Amino acid sequence: MIIFDIKRYAINDGPGIRTTIFFKGCPLRCVWCHNPESWSTEPQILFNKNKCIHCPKCVGKNADECPTTAREICGREWTLDNLVKEIEKERDIMEDSGGGVTLCGGEPLMHNEDALALLKELGRRHLHRCVDTTLYADPDVIKGIAAECELFLVDLKLMDDAKHRQYTGVSNRLILENIRMLAEMGADFFIRIPLIDGVNTDETNIQDTIGFLQTLPWKRKTVNLLPYHDVGKDKHIRMGSQYNPKGYTMKAPADNTLDSIQKAFIQAGFTAIIGG
Numbered sequence: 001m002i003i004f005d006i007k008r009y010a011i012n013d014g015p016g017i018r019t020t021i022f023f024k025g026c027p028l029r030c031v032w033c034h035n036p037e038s039w040s041t042e043p044q045i046l047f048n049k050n051k052c053i054h055c056p057k058c059v060g061k062n063a064d065e066c067p068t069t070a071r072e073i074c075g076r077e078w079t080l081d082n083l084v085k086e087i088e089k090e091r092d093i094m095e096d097s098g099g100g101v102t103l104c105g106g107e108p109l110m111h112n113e114d115a116l117a118l119l120k121e122l123g124r125r126h127l128h129r130c131v132d133t134t135l136y137a138d139p140d141v142i143k144g145i146a147a148e149c150e151l152f153l154v155d156l157k158l159m160d161d162a163k164h165r166q167y168t169g170v171s172n173r174l175i176l177e178n179i180r181m182l183a184e185m186g187a188d189f190f191i192r193i194p195l196i197d198g199v200n201t202d203e204t205n206i207q208d209t210i211g212f213l214q215t216l217p218w219k220r221k222t223v224n225l226l227p228y229h230d231v232g233k234d235k236h237i238r239m240g241s242q243y244n245p246k247g248y249t250m251k252a253p254a255d256n257t258l259d260s261i262q263k264a265f266i267q268a269g270f271t272a273i274i275g276g
Contacts, residue, residue, distance in 0.1 A: 001114035002092055003083065004037060004075040004106070008090055010274055014130035014151055016099025019090050019116035021083070023115065024075040026106040027136055029169040030157065031244050032196055034232040043075035046238040080114075091127070099106035100128025104152070109137035109145065109276035119148035135178040136170055141180055143185070152189035153224075154179060158200050167248070169198055176212065183216035190220060192276075195261065196228040206261055210268045223265050224276040228252045 005022040007013075011021045025041035026033075037044060078086075087101055095101055099169050108115045110133055115131070124127050129149040135142060135193055146152070154177065157172070158164040164172035182189055191213065195201050213223070228250060236243040244250065253261070265272035 001078055001080070001083070001118075001167060002041060002043065002075045003078045004258060009093070009118050010102065013102040013104065014100065014134060014153060016097035017090075017093050018099040019087050019094060020102045020132075021108075021118070022102065023085070023105040023108045023111050025110045026134075027106070027110060028134055030227060030229070031167050031248055031269070032232065032250055033195065033197070034229065034235075035106065036232050036235050036241070036243075037074045037239060040075075041110070043073055044156070044239065046072050046074050046235075047122050053094060058119070065195045068181040075172065080117055080121060081239045084119065084125070087127070089120070094127065098128075100130060100150075102130040102132055103149075104132040107134055107136065109133050109135070109141055112137075112141045112144070116144055116148060117250075119145065123148055127234060134199075135182070136174050137174075139178060139181055142181065144187060146182065146187045149190065152182060152187060152228075154189050154191055155194050156191050156209065159205055159212060163199075163205075180216060183218040184266055186219075188220055189218075190222045192226055194228060195253050196224045196256065197251045201253045201257055201261065206264055210265060210270075213270065221269065222273070225258065225262060225265075225274045226273060226276075227258060228251070229276070 002024040003021060004024045007020040007022070010018045010020040022035070022038065024036045024038055024043075026039050029039065037046065103115055103118065119129050130151040130154040131145060131149050131151060134155045136189075156175070157168060159172070161172050164170070193200075193209065229252065230243070230250075233243040262274060
C-alpha cells in the first residue's frame, strides 16, 4: 500500500489522540484541497526551493540524496506488517486517551483491499478504528469497510450537483446515496463540512444540507464545521502545479457567518462544532 504520511498525536481525526494513516490516491479534485499531494496514487517528488542550496547531489539521483530535504519523496510502499508495527509504537498514548487509528487520504476507500486488511488487523489488536472518507465509492465497498470500523468521518461539501461537479470534479449523487445508506445501516458517523465563502456558505446550500441531514435515521447528529484555509497553495508550488487555476473566489467565512451557520444547525437539532 502507498502511504504518503503518518500523523502521530492527531487530535482532530476522531476521538482521543490518534495515529492517522494517509493513503495516496483520490478520485476527487477539490479546488481547495489541503492535501493535493494525495491525488495521484504514485509516489511523487516534491521540491521546496527555499531549502535548496544548489548542491549537485540530487542531480540524476534519488531525492533521498538531498541533504536539506528540499527534494523529498511523497508516498512510499508499506507492507501491512511494517505499518502495524509503526502504529503499535503509539499504542499506550492512543489507549490512554480513548483514541485509536484513523485511515485518511486521499481517499482510503480507493484502496479497498489494503484498507480492509489494515482495519481487520487493527480490530484483532483491539484498537479503535475510524475512516475519514468522501464516500465516493461503491456501496458494497463501504458495507465491507463499515463491518470493520467503529466510526466514519464523512465529508459533505455541496448539495447542488452541478456546483459539486464544478468544484470537486465529480457528482455528489453517489455520496448522498452512500450517506443515507450508512445512516440506514446504523453505522456511526460524523458529517464534516468545509466552509468556503464564495462556494458553499450561502443560505441555500446550508438549508439544503440541513434538510437532507434531517431526513436521515442518524443517531449521532454531529456536524463539524471546518473553516477554509489555503494550506494547499504551498503544496501545489512544491508539486509544480497551480492552486485554484480557474481563480474561483474562496476565502474563510467571517465570524458572523460561522456563528449564523452554527446556530442554524443547532436550531435544526444537530450538535454543530466549529473545527474538530
